[in-house]
Amino acid sequence: xxxxxxxxxxxxxxxxxxxxxxxxxxxxxxxxxxxxxxxxxxxxxxxxxxxxxxxxxxxxxxxxxxxxxxxxxxxxxxxxxxxxxxxxxxxxxxxxxxxxxxxxxxxxxxxxxxxxxxxxxxxxxxxxxxxxxxxxxxxxxxxxxxxxxxxxxxxxxxxxxxxxxxxxxxxxxxxxxxxxxxxxxxxxxxxxxxxxxxxxxxxxxxxxxxxxxxxxxxxxxxxxxxxxxxxxxxxx
Ligand code: FPP
Numbered sequence: 356x357x358x359x360x361x362x363x364x365x366x367x368x369x370x371x372x373x374x375x376x377x378x379x380x381x382x383x384x385x386x387x388x389x390x391x392x393x394x395x396x397x398x399x400x401x402x403x404x405x406x407x408x409x410x411x412x413x414x415x416x417x418x419x420x421x422x423x424x425x426x427x428x429x430x431x432x433x434x435x436x437x438x439x440x441x442x443x444x445x446x447x448x449x450x451x452x453x454x455x456x457x458x459x460x461x462x463x464x465x466x467x468x469x470x471x472x473x474x475x476x477x478x479x480x481x482x483x484x485x486x487x488x489x490x491x492x493x494x495x496x497x498x499x500x501x502x503x504x505x506x507x508x509x510x511x512x513x514x515x516x517x518x519x520x521x522x523x524x525x526x527x528x529x530x531x532x533x534x535x536x537x538x539x540x541x542x543x544x545x546x547x548x549x550x551x552x553x554x555x556x557x558x559x560x561x562x563x564x565x566x567x568x569x570x571x572x573x574x575x576x577x578x579x580x581x582x583x584x585x586x587x588x589x590x591x
Pocket of ligand 1: 486
């Protein structure tokens, strides 16, 4: 647990990276890394809920991940399918689960399960858990821009109505507090097309631990680091 007076981020984003390297180091197939990563994901969701974090957004599958081998894409989709069937093992908890990303390229059974889980948890009062599947930050911004363009074309809005607030309201996370902390384990230091719009004033914490080895203590350390940051939001 973090010390009681720690300033908590309201919204945390996590790039769950390093599954493949974790598996290779052990001579296991990459799918084993994703399976262990999915278990860690579930535990960290529960922990965020316990800490009182308002929103958690995790990167499970990007718009670019389709270019991985068919075997690997299938294994990630199968893990997702299994977790969806089990409602992420979070049934009975107060977490509200949402899926963010494109919905036009996923298998119909996965889409049905996603809709079921979203519907079943939509009134839950606890942590908002956004799971990014077939998600890309650029894709999200393009969709928001297209939506504004259509309204402008149809005369429903004027050019001056296209503001940051309007575009923000068209992002997947418009129901969440602003992103405070972006966490990337595995030693890589880049955004990889995750939450580009929302990252504007997020604090970044990079950690060397691979995602399948990530523990509650690592999250504590990241939150404590966040609490020490001096946030100025472009001001003085
Ligand atoms: C990045 O590691 C991880 C992914 C592309 C997939 C993340 C998927 C999961 C954690 C499992 C499914 C998720 C849920 C929500 C049940 P990498 O493969 O790029 O690792 P590497 O950089 O070491 O190769």
